[in-house]
Amino acid sequence: MILRRLARPMLAAIFISGGINALRSAEAHAEAAKPLLDPLAERYGDKLPGQVPTDPVTLVRIDGAVKVGAGIALALGKFPRLAALALSGSLVPTTLAAHRFWEEKDPAVRQQQQIHFVKNVSLLGGLLIAAVDTHGKPSVAWRARRAGHDLGDWISDTGGHVGHAVAVAPRKARKAVVGVLPG
Template identity: 70%
Template sequence: MILRRLARPLLASIFISGGINALRQAEGHAEAAKPLLDSTVGRYADKLPAQVPTDPVTLVKVDAVLKIAAGSLFALGKAPRLSALVLLGSLVPTTVAGHPFWAEKDEQAKQQHLVHFLKNLGLAGGLMIAAADTHGKPSLGWRAKKAAQVASKQAQSIQKSAGKQAQTWQKTAEKQTRKARKRAKQLTS
């Protein structure tokens, strides 16, 4: 549909742009993210494997690359549901770290952060819709339910057919038994 082809790049543009900006200014973004990272990743840094980055600059760069990659895939319509989920997952910590309006003392700065926080909530809503969009095709849940119904009907049909076959075999066995008894009676008399 043409609407998706227009809407996806529009929605993805802010993430691609933000990712590029974060790569260019990783230290500044890391400074803004440091309080959130210290209270989350920093708390468990000693328990994480050595391969997992814990320093804010590296985490900001990883987040930036994720935004650029997922945003590009989303804009191109490649794996749109998955890329929307990746963008949504990236948006949550970015919003909390970047726009803590609740901690701001200056009223003008507080208002500015609130506007950006609400903008990001709107983006999150768009990404949730995109993540659930099945392009008019039935959802996975519906398809699974339908497949279960078809399998159930097939099983019932097989069971019914097997029951009829069993009845036929039983009748044949009874008929053969009667014949065998009749012959045995003839031979004994």
């Protein structure tokens, strides 16, 4: 419990900071993102609905807002799994756009970009762990399977009296499903 309260804000801090930085200097971040975004816009731009922004500055601002919002949610423990998933989705394009070490000619710059790339991959690993963390409780999928098995066992325990099982099953099913809902 205490570990989560300490680790989540520590993990979220870099995203909140990076998101604020992206919002403050969206134009500079958009320039760094253009090598990734321009080919995608050329290839898929005409297939996207008109409401989907393709302007790099707008996309950087959206990404920055996601990082700040989801970072704060993760730090505060509000919807932490969803926040970690949103940050994961935001981290991948950021990493591919900003840390393209394989394109660098200068060995010193290449090494720095490679360090940042690997750091982001490590952060992604931490986010994926946070995205599946159930606070030590069984997952919803496990509880649903368990409830289904319990209901099936109960129906078979009625001795094959299907009419009785069907009449009582909805009440048993409601009790089983209530046990599945997160508390």
